[in-house]
Amino acid sequence: MISLRPTDLAREHGISTQAVRNYERHGFIPAAERTRSGYRIYTEVHAAALRAYLSLVPAYGYATAGQIMNALHRDALDDALTLVDRGHGQLLRDRDTLAAVRTAVTHLTAGSAPAPAPARDTGTRTVGELAHQLGVTPATLRNWEDAGILTPDRDPATGHRVFRADDVRDAELAHLLRRGGQPLGHIATVIGQIRTAGGTDALAASLETWQRTLTDRGLAMLHAATRLHAYLAHLDTGSRTHGS
Incomplete structure (x- = not known):
């Protein structure tokens, strides 16, 4: 030897x-x-x-x-x-997450119209309206808020949550990722990246880097x-x- x-x-x-x-x-x-x-x-x-x-x-x-x-x-x-x-x-889960984020970003940047709001609505949603739109319970949205996924404003007159266009976008993306089995902590990170990047366009560009990272790891x-x-x-x- x-x-x-x-x-x-x-x-x-x-x-x-x-x-x-x-x-x-x-x-x-x-x-x-x-x-x-x-x-x-x-x-x-x-x-x-x-x-x-x-x-x-x-x-x-x-x-x-x-x-x-x-x-x-x-x-x-x-x-x-x-x-x-x-x-x-873990690599497979990461690939699934990437695919889910790509789908969500494509959906959101394509300008898919949300479900019609009540006639009195001016583009915002109450917690009940957004929950109905997504097919979840209001308690689910509150849990997402506690996890840092959603950051709705409060109506100064009533103190009720007010979900604006960006909040609806974040909720739709969170709903998609949640259906894919992603934990709340990871979803909060993804949503935070969108906010930091200034929108889905910047995030879409960063997905290419993410894709290369997964390819290199594979x-x-x-x-x-x-x-x-x-x-x-x-x-x-x-x-x-x-x-x-």
Whole structure:
């Protein structure tokens, strides 16, 4: 088996030898054997482990990448694969959210007319009218307000909530995302982005960046799968060698 120095592993990835030692200490690569003088002896197994770990980082993040490698090193393959599956599930949810936001933005920027308001209405909605328009309860709208999704004004004379055009837009988008299973906290973030961007036009432009991010993460997952499979082959070979 070929012996490698810490510098050999570090040079391949443009990292420091201290980083390699840190990854070993945290269990992201297997523990190295030592020479009599205390120097670490790495092998192709360590090199494959480092490639796998560093490829997992852009795909799943530092924390999950470390958890995956730790699981492998305690012979908990199913735990490692569960973490991988969760990452793919999160990516799919993010893609679904992006699609829902795209649909909502397209709907809103297309100028789709809201349901006709009562004759006395001048373009605003009461909480009951907006709830009826969306097919939800007034309590639901109040919950959305508590979550920061809606920020209606109050009628100075009555103190009742007054939902204007922007509020109706936000409520329609929230309703669509909620039907898609998105949590209130995430919906509040999306709505906040629309307000910060100054409207749906600016948000539509930012969706392209979001799309590229998801594409990059998906490609990173494919690359990580290749590296992880190669490392598992090393582990399997080592297991058979020790078992023979």
